[in-house]
Amino acid sequence: MVFDDLLTDTVSLIKHDGTTVEGIKASVQTNKIFIQGKKPLIESGDLIQRKMSNGAEETFEVIDPGFHEDFHSIPAGYQMRVRKLGIPEAKSAIQSITYNVTGHNTRINQNSIDQSVNVVQPPPDVTDNLEALRAEIQRLIQDPSKRQEATEVVDAIEEQFNSGAPKKSVVQALVRGLPSAGSIASIGSFLVSLLG
Numbered sequence: 001m002v003f004d005d006l007l008t009d010t011v012s013l014i015k016h017d018g019t020t021v022e023g024i025k026a027s028v029q030t031n032k033i034f035i036q037g038k039k040p041l042i043e044s045g046d047l048i049q050r051k052m053s054n055g056a057e058e059t060f061e062v063i064d065p066g067f068h069e070d071f072h073s074i075p076a077g078y079q080m081r082v083r084k085l086g087i088p089e090a091k092s093a094i095q096s097i098t099y100n101v102t103g104h105n106t107r108i109n110q111n112s113i114d115q116s117v118n119v120v121q122p123p124p125d126v127t128d129n130l131e132a133l134r135a136e137i138q139r140l141i142q143d144p145s146k147r148q149e150a151t152e153v154v155d156a157i158e159e160q161f162n163s164g165a166p167k168k169s170v171v172q173a174l175v176r177g178l179p180s181a182g183s184i185a186s187i188g189s190f191l192v193s194l195l196g
Contacts, residue, residue, distance in 0.1 A: 009026045032081060035078045046065075059084070066079040
């Protein structure tokens with residue numbers, strides 16, 4: 001008896017990452033699905049979807065893949081234990097999408113109201129250099145009004161970095177507004193270089 005003759009259903013495999021493998025020959029039973037072959041890899045939590053000739057569609061969650069190796073004349077394959085999903089449950093399982101986003105103030109709102117609070121902190125090297133810049137201004141500038149002006153420029157540079165999207169041209173212009181004392185200028189140049 002040829003085992004492939006028993007595989008009268010065609011199913012699709014939907015992996016956790018959204019990858020879909022179509023056109024897999026299978027035998028779908030009440031709580032079991034049989035598939036011959038070693039590929040594709042089927043894991044617990046994957047979804048098996050069967051489109052029937054009458055237009056209906058069924059979705060099953062794999063509970064146990066039940067893979068077995070070749071045994072004499074029986075080829076390797078899967079004898080899966082599955083759980084049939086209801087229509088709403090199947091739709092939510094298939095439509096679950098994972099978004100991976102990075103960056104300052106990054107967010108995705110889908111059919112929701114954004115009530116998030118984002119706190120953006122500059123990288124530690126920026127914070128350390130801003131503190132070093134303030135210390136050098138205190139140490140090198142004797143005139144209180146010029147010291148105050150320079151401190152305000154450093155505050156403006158810090159605001160640029162805290163914005164999450166500092167503009168290099170603005171930071172460069174602010175750094176040019178600082179006194180040209182050696183260590184102040186080199187720290188300012190370093191901050192500009194962090195912006196690429």
